Amino acid sequence: xxxxxxxxxxxxxxxxxxxxxxxxxxxxxxxxxxxxxxxxxxxxxxxxxxxxxxxxxxxxxxxxxxxxxxxxxxxxxx
Amino acid sequence: xxxxxxxxxxxxxxxxxxxxxxxxxxxxxxxxxxxxxxxxxxxxxxxxxxxxxxxxxxxxxxxxxxxxxxxxxxxxxxxxxxxxxxxxxxxxxxxxxxxxxxxxxxxxxxxxxxxxxxxxxxxxxxxxxxxxxxxxxxxxxxxxxxxxxxxxxxxxxxxxxxxxxxxxxxxxxxxxxxxxxxxxxxxxxxxxxxxxxxxxxxxxxxxxxxxxxxxxxxxxxxxxxxxxxxxxxxxxxxxxxxxxxxxxxx
Numbered sequence: 001x002x003x004x005x006x007x008x009x010x011x012x013x014x015x016x017x018x019x020x021x022x023x024x025x026x027x028x029x030x031x032x033x034x035x036x037x038x039x040x041x042x043x044x045x046x047x048x049x050x051x052x053x054x055x056x057x058x059x060x061x062x063x064x065x066x067x068x069x070x071x072x073x074x075x076x077x078x
Numbered sequence: 079x080x081x082x083x084x085x086x087x088x089x090x091x092x093x094x095x096x097x098x099x100x101x102x103x104x105x106x107x108x109x110x111x112x113x114x115x116x117x118x119x120x121x122x123x124x125x126x127x128x129x130x131x132x133x134x135x136x137x138x139x140x141x142x143x144x145x146x147x148x149x150x151x152x153x154x155x156x157x158x159x160x161x162x163x164x165x166x167x168x169x170x171x172x173x174x175x176x177x178x179x180x181x182x183x184x185x186x187x188x189x190x191x192x193x194x195x196x197x198x199x200x201x202x203x204x205x206x207x208x209x210x211x212x213x214x215x216x217x218x219x220x221x222x223x224x225x226x227x228x229x230x231x232x233x234x235x236x237x238x239x240x241x242x243x244x245x246x247x248x249x250x251x252x253x254x255x256x257x258x259x260x261x262x263x264x265x266x267x268x269x270x271x272x273x274x275x276x277x278x279x280x281x282x283x284x285x286x287x288x289x290x291x292x293x294x295x296x297x298x299x300x301x302x303x304x305x306x307x308x309x310x311x312x313x314x315x316x317x318x319x320x321x322x323x324x325x326x327x328x
Contacts, residue, residue, distance in 0.1 A: 051161060051314055058311040062257040065264035076093060 010074045017071040024064020031056040090278030092271040096198050114194040115202070122184040122196070130179075151179065155313065162317035166324050173213075174320075177206065178313040185266060185305035189298070197308075198267040200259060207259035210316050218323035229326040258315055265308050269301045 035053045039046035098113050107113060133148030141149060155175045159167045181197060188195025196202045218226040230247040232240055276297060279290040 048161075051158070054307070054311055055314060055318065058261060058315065059257075061265075062261045065261055065268070066257075068264055068268055069260060 010078055014071040014074040017067050017074065020067025020070070021064045024061050024067070027060030027063070028057050031060055090275055090282075092274040092278070095194075095270060095274060096267065098199075115196050115199065118187060118194045119184060119196045119202075122180055122187055125183050125187065126179045151175075158314060159317050159320075162314060163321040163324060167317065167320050170320060174313055174316055177210070177316060178309055181206070181262065181312055182306065182309035185309055186302075188266070188270070189301060189305060195266055195270060197262055198270060200263050203259040203263040204255070206262075206312075207255040210258065210319060211255040214316075214319045214323045217320075218326060221324060222326055226323070226326050229322060254319065258312070262308050262312050265304055269297070269304050273297055273301065 031053065035046075035049065035056075039049070098107065098115050100107060100111050100113055101117060102112060104111070129144065129151075130148050133142075133144040136142065136145065138145065152175070155178050156168070156171060159171055159174055163170075184196045187193055188197065218229070222228075230244045230251070232243045232247065235243055273294055276290045276294045280287040280294070283290065
């Protein structure tokens with residue numbers, strides 16, 4: 001059991017940062033699921049809302065990407 | 079010793095594909111160096127020009143395949159701007175169409191094996207996002223004067239809440255270029271890194287390599303989708319920001 005404790009911290013931190021992606025998953029799923037349930041109730045209005053759908057997904061997903069970025073920084077930049 | 083041997087065999091370097099290198103010798107990269115990033119950005123621009131010039135050369139009433147692709151792309155962006163930013167936004171069609179086609183083609187060309195994706199680099203995406211941010215901010219003040227600050231002063235909220243909301247709105251306004259750029263680079267980079275990690279599994283597994291190869295195929299299909307969606311998302315967010323600059327206030 002030898003090694004660099006700072007490196008260990010980096011790997012643990014990167015792993016912990018990945019948990020944030022789960023939040024993004026919940027968020028994106030929520031957006032898409034809500035869109036689908038709304039769209040099935042009123043399919044005629046669904047087409048006009050696809051842009052809103054993608055904007056919502058993009059905003060939800062950006063935070064997951066931030067956590068990915070933190071993991072990357074810990075692995076390669078620190 | 080056995081552990082060390084395993085480590086050599088299990089050789090995954092998912093980030094090596096993003097390295098920038100000089101194409102014509104030399105280790106130092108200057109501002110005038112012709113790197114692989116320059117090559118693939120140039121190829122993206124060339125393919126856009128080729129598609130649009132060849133597509134619009136004949137201008138037939140019954141369009142050829144190339145012409146319909148060019149027309150569909152044009153119509154897609156045109157309708158997007160009209161829907162999101164309104165008729166006034168159409169003045170900025172050339173800029174937004176350029177952004178869309180450049181990002182789309184560099185994403186797609188980056189999916190070719192052994193190629194390089196310029197949009198995985200923050201230097202590229204931050205430049206694109208900052209250009210959008212600065213021009214939209216400038217445009218907002220130019221068009222609306224101080225009324226543009228109404229974007230931060232939520233007049234429909236109770237008066238006591240407004241200063242708090244103003245701070246939140248201000249922060250979210252300045253985070254825009256950050257999230258705008260990181261979303262594109264992060265998504266594309268993550269996808270490419272995932273493919274490389276699976277490729278590393280395939281190298282290490284020997285006879286069982288078929289399993290990761292099947293997953294690479296699936297992930298690659300997803301990446302084609304992501305490449306298009308991220309170009310779309312970047313463009314539509316540009317339209318949203320443009321709409322805020324043209325019609326501020328809540």
